[in-house]
Amino acid sequence: MRPALALPVRPSHVSSVLTSSIFAPRRPGHRPARRVLGILRHVSSSSSSYSSSSSRQAVRPIAELLRWKPTDKVDDVVVYGYVRSAVVPADHAEHLAVGAAVRLTGSWVSSPGAGQSHELHVTGVDVLGPSDAKTFPIQKKYQTPEYLRTLPHLRPRIPVNAVLLRLRSDAIASLTQFFAGRSFTQTHPPIITSSDCEGAGEVFTVSPASDAPEPSSGQPAGPQELFFRTKKYLTVSTQLHLEALAQAVGNVWTLSPVFRAERSDTSRHLSEFYMLEAEMTFVDDLGSIMDLTEDMLRSLSTSLIDTPTVQDLLVRSRNTGSDLAPADQVRRRWKGLMRHDWPRITYSDAIALLQQKADHFEHRPTWGAGLQSEHEKYLAEHVGGGEKPVFVTHYPRDIKAFYMRETPPVTPAEPGPTVECFDLLVPEFCEIAGGSMREHRLEPLVAAMDHHGISKPPPGAAADDDAAHRSLDWYIDLRRWGCPPHGGFGVGFDRLLSYLAGVQTVRDMVSFPRWHGRCDC
Numbered sequence: 001m002r003p004a005l006a007l008p009v010r011p012s013h014v015s016s017v018l019t020s021s022i023f024a025p026r027r028p029g030h031r032p033a034r035r036v037l038g039i040l041r042h043v044s045s046s047s048s049s050y051s052s053s054s055s056r057q058a059v060r061p062i063a064e065l066l067r068w069k070p071t072d073k074v075d076d077v078v079v080y081g082y083v084r085s086a087v088v089p090a091d092h093a094e095h096l097a098v099g100a101a102v103r104l105t106g107s108w109v110s111s112p113g114a115g116q117s118h119e120l121h122v123t124g125v126d127v128l129g130p131s132d133a134k135t136f137p138i139q140k141k142y143q144t145p146e147y148l149r150t151l152p153h154l155r156p157r158i159p160v161n162a163v164l165l166r167l168r169s170d171a172i173a174s175l176t177q178f179f180a181g182r183s184f185t186q187t188h189p190p191i192i193t194s195s196d197c198e199g200a201g202e203v204f205t206v207s208p209a210s211d212a213p214e215p216s217s218g219q220p221a222g223p224q225e226l227f228f229r230t231k232k233y234l235t236v237s238t239q240l241h242l243e244a245l246a247q248a249v250g251n252v253w254t255l256s257p258v259f260r261a262e263r264s265d266t267s268r269h270l271s272e273f274y275m276l277e278a279e280m281t282f283v284d285d286l287g288s289i290m291d292l293t294e295d296m297l298r299s300l301s302t303s304l305i306d307t308p309t310v311q312d313l314l315v316r317s318r319n320t321g322s323d324l325a326p327a328d329q330v331r332r333r334w335k336g337l338m339r340h341d342w343p344r345i346t347y348s349d350a351i352a353l354l355q356q357k358a359d360h361f362e363h364r365p366t367w368g369a370g371l372q373s374e375h376e377k378y379l380a381e382h383v384g385g386g387e388k389p390v391f392v393t394h395y396p397r398d399i400k401a402f403y404m405r406e407t408p409p410v411t412p413a414e415p416g417p418t419v420e421c422f423d424l425l426v427p428e429f430c431e432i433a434g435g436s437m438r439e440h441r442l443e444p445l446v447a448a449m450d451h452h453g454i455s456k457p458p459p460g461a462a463a464d465d466d467a468a469h470r471s472l473d474w475y476i477d478l479r480r481w482g483c484p485p486h487g488g489f490g491v492g493f494d495r496l497l498s499y500l501a502g503v504q505t506v507r508d509m510v511s512f513p514r515w516h517g518r519c520d521c
Contacts, residue, residue: 435489
């Protein structure tokens with residue numbers, strides 16, 4: 001009779017990805033044959049105490065198994081997972097290899113091991129998906145983020161990347177509950193749009209593959225007529241469409257992919273990423289928008305801080321390297337978001353504060369210019385005390401988008417008009433959110449579009465340019481028929497998760513990152 005395998009497990013706070021060893025009781029003269037490590041993702045059991053009422057076996061995350069502490073031995077427990085490393089005797093090691101998908105069958109029993117209440121005594125091992133360990137590129141050792149980015153289809157199998165996937169899922173669930181509790185309607189605005197919402201011009205154009213030039217002739221292979229009659233783009237923001245939907249059902253929100261054709265190669269830039277955006281109707285002051293943003297982020301952090309996912313996230317192993325910020329630093333970020341009464345400072349006051357330390361900066365702070373990263377970090381550190389996020393409000397009109405509502409000068413010292421808007425700065429990471437009151441009056445909106453060169457094409461412009469300028473006629477129409485005061489905000493969802501996870505570059509927060517020059521699979 002073959003000896004049973006014993007599967008020791010870590011404490012119950014460990015969630016769905018489990019790193020542990022598989023071993024058998026030592027027999028005199030017996031030596032283990034090889035090492036494999038099991039990432040155990042799901043567990044099922046036909047036991048009446050751990051099964052569903054249906055005829056099918058219950059399938060649950062491994063975290064649920066770890067929290068299960070029956071007083072008696074339970075047989076017929078089945079664990080599914082992927083092999084990474086372990087110690088097994090030779091008669092159980094056949095066909096086990098790193099990367100293989102396996103099914104383990106055994107008994108869930110009390111464990112004499114330290115730091116655990118129970119373990120699995122394995123009596124059967126089935127290889128459900130074989131793997132060639134010699135060619136499998138993911139190994140149980142430190143591998144650089146740069147190398148792992150070349151394997152986006154395999155990178156999620158690494159424990160820390162699996163935790164990041166679970167953090168994303170948990171965050172979406174928490175945010176959905178937050179907005180539902182406040183009677184916001186979740187919507188799905190379009191991905192293909194007629195205009196560049198921000199007016200930056202860094203957009204991807206959408207066209208059929210048949211319209212691409214043939215390599216030999218350089219001429220389009222398909223018909224000359226545009227598929228949508230005029231140029232269309234991948235959206236850079238869903239805000240304008242959210243405003244239209246909000247006029248139908250009230251407060252709305254969305255979590256949607258957006259695209260920007262920035263030729264940047266920094267840790268902050270992606271060509272495809274997710275934005276959380278919300279619009280509120282019948283609000284007439286910027287404070288209400290900031291209150292919602294603050295409440296949302298505080299609710300998110302408070303609801304997740306004690307979950308198994310976040311506790312896993314705060315564990316640092318020797319294979320982590322310097323890819324993640326120190327755990328203590330990440331804890332401070334979570335606690336900062338959980339604090340109340342985030343400070344608010346106007347742009348003009350922020351510039352005055354920065355100018356007092358102008359010699360400390362590479363870029364001199366000047367009214368009318370955008371804040372540089374070094375300026376934002378200083379404000380987060382000194383206004384927010386290095387803990388609380390900071391709202392910077394009322395930026396100059398000429399450096400912000402056309403749709404933001406203009407406001408009279410907040411102080412007589414302001415040299416030019418400002419708009420009712422904010423950027424939210426967090427310590428170490430700079431901006432993670434922005435919002436504004438939208439210009440809801442027809443004449444001021446048209447004037448703002450004229451000021452930004454959006455509403456009318458220049459004299460002698462081509463037909464395409466004329467169509468591009470007319471592409472926002474529908475947005476102007478919203479102001480003609482029952483447009484109340486309203487405003488909203490957007491949060492870079494991937495950047496927010498990077499901040500909460502301590503991930504140093506947003507490319508490692510996204511499963512399949514796309515940026516200038518890279519779209520691997």
